[in-house]
């Protein structure tokens with residue numbers, strides 16, 4: 001057991017840079033109490049029915065045959081290596097589950113020997129977990145680019161969610177930083193997963209057009225390659241397979257931000273294509289953390305671009321839930337998002353001729369475009385105004401961030417924003433408001449931290 005725990009320590013540590021399930025682990029120890037959020041790489045994700053669940057996040061192996069420049073597990077990096085046996089990871093998962101540490105498993109992996117060799121062992125582990133140990137909980141399995149269609153399909157039949165990491169926002173960066181990974185090896189499994197989901201779970205049918213292009217052809221990033229004919233013929237294989245549900249929680253992917261020189265527009269264009277072509281549930285963005293020395297990567301002392309990652313997530317949200325396209329989020333000539341402002345505010349300031357909007361008359365699609373109005377509050381506005389006019393005082397109760405929205409709306413014909421309805425004035429007011437908010441949040445956090453520290457001291461002194 002000691003040897004397995006040592007492997008777990010190494011392989012959970014190696015998995016911590018993968019963000020394609022939602023959050024990383026926490027450092028809190030149980031100090032003799034019940035439960036342990038610290039036990040090797042617990043992270044959180046959302047299941048297909050929207051529940052937040054804690055997962056054991058771990059690599060199957062970190063013995064990698066590849067040498068991706070940005071990766072701590074790359075072949076040329078000298079650090080502790082380990083591989084699980086299939087039964088070891090299956091047993092660990094079920095034991096952790098029984099102790100109530102976790103509700104599911106996020107299993108990623110380096111490429112040991114070859115994609116198929118590793119994927120076969122992962123498949124064996126997942127089958128043991130499902131059929132020998134009877135585990136019915138959530139499993140997110142990473143698919144290794146280059147894996148064969150049959151193995152991928154079998155993994156999809158035992159896992160809830162699959163992900164193939166795209167890693168880099170364009171093919172040039174992929175060639176530079178991960179020369180052993182080819183775009184075709186990444187897009188072929190993505191396409192296979194999409195096709196199988198379409199056929200089994202009735203997603204949008206194949207051949208659907210987006211912007212006049214067949215979404216089944218992964219263009220743009222894409223642009224560089226065509227899906228192989230073997231992948232298209234996979235349909236016959238998937239139709240003949242067993243009756244289990246294939247990856248009911250769909251597929252996700254992960255992109256590294258700030259390792260190469262890509263612009264925000266480039267990154268988001270790739271995401272837009274992934275959402276349309278592959279019906280991704282989510283694209284996760286991971287601010288590059290320099291962990292290895294390299295001549296072609298940011299210096300080891302460079303801070304991860306977390307603020308940039310945050311703005312990209314906000315823009316991604318606009319693509320997925322608010323009906324925006326990437327083209328609308330950038331001025332002609334602009335390649336990056338405004339670091340100071342939410343991209344929805346930036347868009348509204350650039351399109352001030354469309355505002356102020358009367359909340360009692362605007363179509364739902366335009367309500368969604370008002371800064372400070374979310375999808376839920378837009379629905380509430382539409383519902384209420386069928387009965388009676390929405391008043392300014394109602395908006396806050398409906399979840400609208402009125403401090404931001406007031407510059408862009410009228411309510412029963414009255415405007416509540418600045419007297420000078422022009423971009424710079426509104427921008428300055430919003431920036432002042434948001435900076436003030438950030439300061440007060442910091443202040444509150446600081447007070448909370450102080451209170452926590454005080455609590456700990458009192459507890460250590462046996463006072464409470």
Ligand code: SF4
Nearest residue numbers: 064066068071074110
């Ligand atoms: S394949 Fe590349 S990214 Fe994946 S573990 Fe190996 S070196 Fe890291």
